[in-house]
Amino acid sequence: MSIMKALKIGDLTAKYPIIQGGMGVGISLHSLAGAVAKAGGIGIISTAQIGFKDPEFLKAPMEANLRAIGEELKKAREIAPKGIIGFNIMVATRNYAQYVKEAVKAGADIIISGAGLPVSLPELVEGAKTKIAPIVSTAKSAMVICKMWDRKYKRIPDLLVIEGPLAGGHLGFSREDLSRYGADTKDVPHTYHQDLYDEEIRGIMKVVKQFEEKYQKHIPVAIAGGIYTRADVEHAMELGADAVQVATRFVTTEECDAPESYKQAYINAKAEDIVITQSPVGMPGRAIVNPFLEKITAMKERGEKAKINHCYQCLEHCDPANIPYCITKALSNAAEGTLNEALLFCGSNAYRADKIETVEAVVQDLVGAV
Structure with a gap:
């Protein structure tokens, strides 16, 4: 067809x-x-x-x-x-x-x-x-x-x-x-x-x-x-x-x-690497498991939050004092190729x-x- x-x-x-x-x-x-x-x-x-x-x-x-x-x-x-x-x-x-x-x-x-x-x-x-x-x-x-x-x-x-x-x-x-x-x-x-x-x-x-x-x-x-x-x-x-x-x-x-390293993360991903995570703004999101996501997950289990050094005024309903990490920083790190400190958003078929x-x-x- x-x-x-x-x-x-x-x-x-x-x-x-x-x-x-x-x-x-x-x-x-x-x-x-x-x-x-x-x-x-x-x-x-x-x-x-x-x-x-x-x-x-x-x-x-x-x-x-x-x-x-x-x-x-x-x-x-x-x-x-x-x-x-x-x-x-x-x-x-x-x-x-x-x-x-x-x-x-x-x-x-x-x-x-x-x-x-x-x-x-x-x-x-x-x-x-x-x-x-x-x-x-x-x-x-x-x-x-x-x-x-x-x-x-x-x-x-x-x-x-x-x-x-x-x-x-x-x-x-x-x-x-x-x-x-x-x-x-x-x-x-x-x-x-x-x-x-x-x-x-x-x-x-x-x-x-x-x-x-x-x-x-x-x-x-x-x-x-x-x-x-x-x-x-x-x-x-x-x-x-x-x-x-x-x-x-x-x-x-x-x-x-996207930088080449970001594209390569998709190519390297297996089906089991793609997970649902919780965004700092409370919405579910789909991303590739990487050191950053593992660190954030471990911190959440311990009840810890990352220190927010700067607010980028991105989302209407975001309270920097009560979020686990800054989503702007995590996503811009991905766009700049700093993948170990990045949130790698993706669709279910990325693998x-x-x-x-x-x-x-x-x-x-x-x-x-x-």
Whole structure:
């Protein structure tokens, strides 16, 4: 089966129905996003501490981040002048509204927003051409966001992203839900209860249909989390999706912004090395076991916390006095290649990586063109 159908999001048309997932800190910046857009997909830059390399970042992190939004988009556009490029902006980001407004000002084609429900997103992009896409994981959250946007803004999402329990990084599921779907074990995805989550996806599709009928307008849906092969893409399409969002598969590409040591950690990882950990902000996250994670786990068992020397003003609900470690420091260490002091976020399929590929090769493989 060849998946050659273009993805239409309003007046935007991507040659292929492949959206590259946003990965922060510093994993999906201009190089990866530009390459995916050039290959016919949609490239997404993560705004999570996007300015971490700026000389002023330590002193004024938010200002450095806002500057970097325009700079990264400009560089991505140089790679793919006619491509579709946008940003992933977490709702949990401190000063979320300013990040969204800066992305719009920079000329983002689309903003994808999760890690909370982006209830105010429509007003932040009002009057702009920038498309907006909430990330949901349940039919309940899809109904909440669609109802709220309908009632308050008289609009619907331009795209809806459904992120399942096999995704990487912070997850929109409780530990109990992950367990129910069989997505908390070390041999995921082999024990993953896909049929159970497929039912949830069908429930989300019913919510989407309800609002499509009300507005007489199609809402494209992208399925994310655990999409690694052409078969995964085909399954998503069979469920009624218009597109897929893929992140982990793009990490081990030549063009990914991650350092080579980070990419090699994926290639070296075995299935049992990928675990669910607790983020300092209270959310479950998926990562590769390494000396840092082992140290943090041991400290937690002893009731100890790491000393936080500096706050980078990253997340809205983070209390430096009561967290086990600084997530900005742990993730920026990963992006800088200091892996033994880093949190290595990944999707459930990271262990399947066995070589470095090009973005073009990955896209062509996913759409069935090779």
